Amino acid sequence: MTETVTSGGPPDQNPAESTTPGLAPETFAPAQAPSPEQPSEEVEFVQLLTPEGERVEHPDYSFDLDDDAIKGFYRDMVMVRRIDTEATALQRQGELGIWASLLGQEAAQIGSGRALNERDMVFPTYREHGVAWCQGVDPLNLLGLFRGVDQGAWDPRDNNFHLYTIVIGAQTLHATGYAMGQQRDGVIGDPENGEATIAYFGDGASSQGDVNEAFIYASVFNAPVVFFCQNNQWAISEPIDRQTRIPLYQRAAGFGFPGVRVDGNDVLATYAVTQAALRRAREGSGPTLVEAYTYRMGAHTTSDDPTKYRLTEELEHWKLKDPIERVKAYLIRTGASDNDFFDSVEQEADGIAANLRQGCLSMPDPELTEMFDRVYVEQTPQLVQQKQEFAAYAASFSVGAEGSH
Amino acid sequence: MTKISLGKGINLGLRRAMENDPKVLVMGEDIGKLGGVFRVTDGLQKDFGEDRVIDTPLAESGIVGTAVGLALRGYRPVCEIQFDGFVFPAYDQIINQVAKMHFRSMGKLRMPIVIRIPFGGGIGAVEHHSESPEALFAHVAGLKVVSCGDPVDAYWMIQQAIASDDPVIFFEPKRRYHEKAELDETAETAPAPLHQAAVRREGTDATLFCYGPMVKTCLQAAEAALEDGHSLEVVDLRTISPLDLPTIFASVKKTRRAVVVHEAPLSLGPAAELAARVTEECFYHLEAPVLRVAGFDTPYPPSRVEEEYLPDLDRVLDGVDKVMGY
Numbered sequence: 001m002t003e004t005v006t007s008g009g010p011p012d013q014n015p016a017e018s019t020t021p022g023l024a025p026e027t028f029a030p031a032q033a034p035s036p037e038q039p040s041e042e043v044e045f046v047q048l049l050t051p052e053g054e055r056v057e058h059p060d061y062s063f064d065l066d067d068d069a070i071k072g073f074y075r076d077m078v079m080v081r082r083i084d085t086e087a088t089a090l091q092r093q094g095e096l097g098i099w100a101s102l103l104g105q106e107a108a109q110i111g112s113g114r115a116l117n118e119r120d121m122v123f124p125t126y127r128e129h130g131v132a133w134c135q136g137v138d139p140l141n142l143l144g145l146f147r148g149v150d151q152g153a154w155d156p157r158d159n160n161f162h163l164y165t166i167v168i169g170a171q172t173l174h175a176t177g178y179a180m181g182q183q184r185d186g187v188i189g190d191p192e193n194g195e196a197t198i199a200y201f202g203d204g205a206s207s208q209g210d211v212n213e214a215f216i217y218a219s220v221f222n223a224p225v226v227f228f229c230q231n232n233q234w235a236i237s238e239p240i241d242r243q244t245r246i247p248l249y250q251r252a253a254g255f256g257f258p259g260v261r262v263d264g265n266d267v268l269a270t271y272a273v274t275q276a277a278l279r280r281a282r283e284g285s286g287p288t289l290v291e292a293y294t295y296r297m298g299a300h301t302t303s304d305d306p307t308k309y310r311l312t313e314e315l316e317h318w319k320l321k322d323p324i325e326r327v328k329a330y331l332i333r334t335g336a337s338d339n340d341f342f343d344s345v346e347q348e349a350d351g352i353a354a355n356l357r358q359g360c361l362s363m364p365d366p367e368l369t370e371m372f373d374r375v376y377v378e379q380t381p382q383l384v385q386q387k388q389e390f391a392a393y394a395a396s397f398s399v400g401a402e403g404s405h
Numbered sequence: 406m407t408k409i410s411l412g413k414g415i416n417l418g419l420r421r422a423m424e425n426d427p428k429v430l431v432m433g434e435d436i437g438k439l440g441g442v443f444r445v446t447d448g449l450q451k452d453f454g455e456d457r458v459i460d461t462p463l464a465e466s467g468i469v470g471t472a473v474g475l476a477l478r479g480y481r482p483v484c485e486i487q488f489d490g491f492v493f494p495a496y497d498q499i500i501n502q503v504a505k506m507h508f509r510s511m512g513k514l515r516m517p518i519v520i521r522i523p524f525g526g527g528i529g530a531v532e533h534h535s536e537s538p539e540a541l542f543a544h545v546a547g548l549k550v551v552s553c554g555d556p557v558d559a560y561w562m563i564q565q566a567i568a569s570d571d572p573v574i575f576f577e578p579k580r581r582y583h584e585k586a587e588l589d590e591t592a593e594t595a596p597a598p599l600h601q602a603a604v605r606r607e608g609t610d611a612t613l614f615c616y617g618p619m620v621k622t623c624l625q626a627a628e629a630a631l632e633d634g635h636s637l638e639v640v641d642l643r644t645i646s647p648l649d650l651p652t653i654f655a656s657v658k659k660t661r662r663a664v665v666v667h668e669a670p671l672s673l674g675p676a677a678e679l680a681a682r683v684t685e686e687c688f689y690h691l692e693a694p695v696l697r698v699a700g701f702d703t704p705y706p707p708s709r710v711e712e713e714y715l716p717d718l719d720r721v722l723d724g725v726d727k728v729m730g731y
Contacts, residue, residue, distance in 0.1 A: 123474075151509035162477070163510060167501050173467060174502070177474020184430075184456055185478070197474075209494070213467035220462055374512045375546050377570035380600075380647035 043247045045293050046273050047263040051321045053329025061272040067336040073114065073267045074327045074337075075345050077106040080130040081324065082349035083139045086356050087129075087146070091302040095360055096146040100127045104265070104297030107323030108230045110134060111270025112198065112292070115278055119160070119187070119195045123175035126164040127230075128200050135161040139352070140359040149363050168201075169208030172227065175199030176214045179223035179281070188224050194282030198226045198274075204235025206251070207243050215255040215289070224281035227252075227289045228274065230264060232296035237309040249291035257287045264292030265323040295321070369394075406589050412445050412582035414559030415521075417590070419446065419483065422567040423453050429567055430475060432459040432468055433485030433521075442487055443523060443582055465495040472518050473502050481517045481567055489524040490533025496541075503572045504547030516572045519563070523579035524552075525618045525668050526715055529708045536705050537669035542574045543646035543678075550646040551599060552576035554620030556586040558603075558643065565599035573599075576645075578618035602649035604656065608638035611662035611728055614653065614679060616642040619666045619716060626721040635725060645675050653679065654686050661692040662731075664724045666716050671699040693731035698724040 048063050049055055084102050091099040102109060109130025116122065122131055129142055137159045144150040145164060152163035165171035179197040182188060187195040205211050206229060218225050231248055233240050244251070252259025262273040270292055277288035295318040299306050331337035372387035373379065409417065423429045431446055431453075437460035440447030450458035461468050465486060472482035486492045492499075499520065506516045526535030543550045549571050553559040559577070566573040597603060605620065606627050613623040620641045627637035640656050642648065657663050663683055665676035680695035698716045706714050 150511060153511065155513050156477075156510070157513070163506075163514075165502075167497060170470065170498065170502055173470025173498065174474040174477065176467075177471030177476075178478050179474070180471060181475045181478025181480055184480070209464075210466055210470060210497075213462070213464040213470065216462050216464065217467050217471055371508075374508045376549070377507060377512075377515055380549075381650065382647050 043261060045261040045263050046269045047266050048269040048272060049266045049326055049330060051265070051326050053326045053333050055268075055330065058269070061269065061276060063268040063272045065271075067331070067334065070268070070327060071331065071337055071341065073110055073271070074324070074331060075348070076110040076114070076130070076133060077267065077324045077327070078345050078349050079352060080110065080133050081106055082353050083133070083356060084129060086353040087143060088298070088302060090143070090357065090360055091146070096143060096302075097148050098301050098303055099146050100301045101296075101298035102127050102129050104295045104318065104323070105230055105232060105292075106130055107267035108264035108270055108292035108294045111267040112228050112274040112290070115271050115275040116160075116198065117192070117195075117278075117282075119193075120278060120282075121175070121178055121182075121195070121197045122161045123171040123178070123197065123199045124162060124164055125168075125171065125200050125202065125205070126166055127202075128164075131200065132159075132161055135159045137161050139356055140363075143356070143360050144363065147360065147363060149366055169205040169210040169214075172199040172201055172205070172211045172214035173217070175225050176218045176221075176223050179218065179225040180221055182224055183221070188282060188284045191279035191283040194224070194284075196224045196226060196278045196281035198228050198278070200228050200230065202229065202235065203231040203233065203240050203243050203248060204238065205229075206248050215252070215257075215287070218287040219256045222284070222286040224284065225287045226274065226277040226281055227287060229289065229291045230294055231291050232264075232294050234296050234300070234306070234310065236300040236304060237306075239310075247291070249289055252289035255289075257289065259289040259291065261291045261293055264294030265321045265326070267323060267327060294323075406587040408585050409556050409560070409588045410582060411553070411556040411559045411578070411584050411586075412443055414553075414556040414588060415445050415563050415577065416447060416449070417588070418560040418563035419449060419567075420452075422483075422564050423449070423457065426481065426567075427457075428479060429481045429483065430457050430459060431483045431485070432461050432472065434461060434463055434468075434487050436460060436485050441485060443579065445521075445523075445577070445582070446485065465491055465493075466498050469495040469498040469503065469518075469520065473498065473506070473516065476516050476518050477514065481519075483519045483521060483563075483567060486520060486522045488530075488534045489522055489536040489538055492520075492522055492538065495520075499542070499548070499572075499574075500545055504545050506547075507571070508547055515570045517567075517570050518572045519566045519569075519575050520572070521563075521575045521577060523582075524576045525578050525580060526705060526708075526711050527580040527618065529711070531708070532705065535708070535711065537667065537700065539574070539576055539645050539667075540669055540674050543675060548572055548574055548646065549600070549644070550574045550576070551644045552578065552617035553643070554578065554581070554615075554617055554641050556584060557588055557596070558641075560588055561595040562599060562643070565595055569599065576617055581618050581621060584621065597643075600644040600647055600649060602643055602652040603641045604638065604652070605641045606637070606639040608636040609660060610636045611664060611725055612638040612640055612656045612660045613664050613666060613721065613725075614640050614642055614656075614676075615666045616645060616675075618668060622716065622718060623666055623721060626718045626725070629718060630722060630725055633722070633726075635729060637725065642675075642679075648679060648682065650682055650686070653683065657683050657687045658690045661690050662728045663691075663695045664698060664721070664728050665695065666698045666721055666724070668700050668715055670702045671697055672702050674699055693728045696724050696728045
């Protein structure tokens with residue numbers, strides 16, 4: 001894979017730093033970073049499908065699947081957006097405690113998720129509902145964490161999709177360690193049939209120590225890991241210029257591996273770039289940082305209120321780059337799909353959403369007594385005693401219990 | 406029988422665990438060619454290679470965080486944290502990730518990780534090299550916390566910790582690394598389970614509870630107490646979490662007095678938990694409140710005064726005098 005570095009050069013020097021020595025600057029205002037609203041004018045990225053639905057070529061990356069595959073991507077993105085919409089509605093109706101929406105990031109997640117082979121391993125944040133979909137995780141299982149009935153009900157080994165990780169960036173080290181295990185297992189060396197690991201994280205996480213340590217470990221051990229950063233421009237209320245003064249993908253060079261920025265709202269480009277990075281990892285050439293340039297169209301979570309910190313016109317600007325609409329435009333423009341296809345996808349999505357709602361409402365609450373048995377593989381006598389005491393206490397409330405409260 | 410040091414005991418235990426299970430990895434800073442700053446991993450990289458004895462970048466969260474991934478892949482990583490005071494960059498990985506993974510995966514995932522930490526003072530070191538942070542780990546659900554007090558335990562307990570499917574924080578008494586004892590390397594099984602306390606000396610008047618570096622101190626105190634006419638029992642706890650309560654209760658019910666000794670600061674330390682448990686279970690057997698002899702609630706002091714900070718023979722005997730005075 002060719003390293004793609006197409007930056008417009010170093011950022012302007014911070015005026016505060018150029019103050020004459022000995023004279024304190026009046027303010028410590030941050031440097032004027034490139035505006036997030038106009039990314040393509042500032043820094044080029046890999047794009048294969050324009051917001052208007054036109055196919056374009058890139059010298060280093062090509063999309064080599066047919067229109068049926070693109071229709072598949074379209075279906076995937078519609079499904080996960082519908083799942084996301086339903087989950088947000090469930091939260092608003094009090095059925096989920098909170099929900100972290102992926103709205104706007106469908107292409108970044110489906111493009112990268114569909115580039116995985118069946119042996120690759122995924123370490124997600126808590127927003128990778130689209131990647132979970134690609135890995136075959138039952139969408140209902142994603143809701144458990146947010147409904148408060150479990151902390152991850154799927155078996156990561158069945159889906160090669162690890163549990164959601166809440167503490168920002170911690171999973172990038174897990175991914176790197178897992179990839180070091182793949183190295184030791186001798187499953188590296190074949191770009192198609194080898195194994196790789198992909199770590200998801202966001203622009204906010206790029207400031208975390210763990211993410212930077214993961215870059216260092218992956219680099220010095222040449223671990224087969226792809227660092228997939230969805231730069232959605234916002235870490236709750238903090239814009240990207242509070243995390244970095246250079247485009248994030250350029251950081252990779254300092255760690256000693258290639259970085260590439262892709263249009264994260266272009267599912268074809270995201271697929272092509274991620275696939276190239278995965279092949280590179282599987283063949284033993286080491287890590288890659290993929291920065292998927294996208295936009296969080298919703299709130300950080302349902303508890304957040306983005307009107308307090310960003311302008312509506314920014315959202316309107318990004319709506320024109322919608323990841324699903326551009327694929328639909330392409331499919332209509334080329335005649336690859338007719339209305340029957342789009343209608344059937346909508347119907348399928350509604351069915352999935354109805355099932356999801358039904359499943360969510362019928363999720364049983366967990367039993368606290370079960371919790372005592374999951375702390376250790378080898379239970380401690382202290383926990384056995386606590387469980388017995390709690391069970392006896394709880395039973396004392398039941399009707400007919402002797403000496404009940 | 407071979408005469409070995411405590412450090413050598415861990416070294417031999419690591420070696421045996423690596424021979425018995427190809428999934429066991431050792432990882433940390435300077436543990437390869439150098440053999441660790443205390444030489445505990447001496448010679449392991451030469452014999453097991455760089456893929457199994459991994460010199461890591463100098464980043465503790467990275468050590469533990471990548472160990473999580475390796476464990477998820479089926480390996481059994483043994484992480485070395487170079488000094489007690491250096492563990493805190495890895496604290497999030499240990500507390501939020503290692504400790505909780507089994508629980509949050511509803512029992513599906515396991516974290517067979519050992520985190521070795523040389524701990525405690527008495528070696529004249531600069532700051533952050535002499536701390537006793539065991540309570541900070543023992544308070545966390547999902548972790549098990551142990552400490553060896555002699556070379557034979559060092560040899561066996563490290564192997565048992567590695568064999569454990571639960572994560573184990575393994576505290577090594579660094580000032581006892583050079584203590585020596587006879588080890589029977591031909592023995593096939595450990596003398597005791599990992600989470601069982603050991604009565605190191607029988608006595609009738611009071612029990613000294615201790616672990617790690619304080620085991621030797623308490624044994625010396627018990628010997629000296631004979632001159633005062635006191636017969637002291639010494640119990641090496643070995644396991645701080647979970648505590649071996651049956652052994653503790655049996656000793657207290659026999660001697661009716663207890664003094665708990667550790668280097669860690671007094672307040673909210675392991676001794677407090679032990680005292681509470683004894684009060685709950687042995688209330689009518691006690692002749693005196695459970696007393697504690699511990700480090701003070703200050704940061705670890707400059708080394709020129711550490712001998713006054715650390716519980717020593719005289720402070721332990723002072724505690725014994727108090728508990729006998731009731």
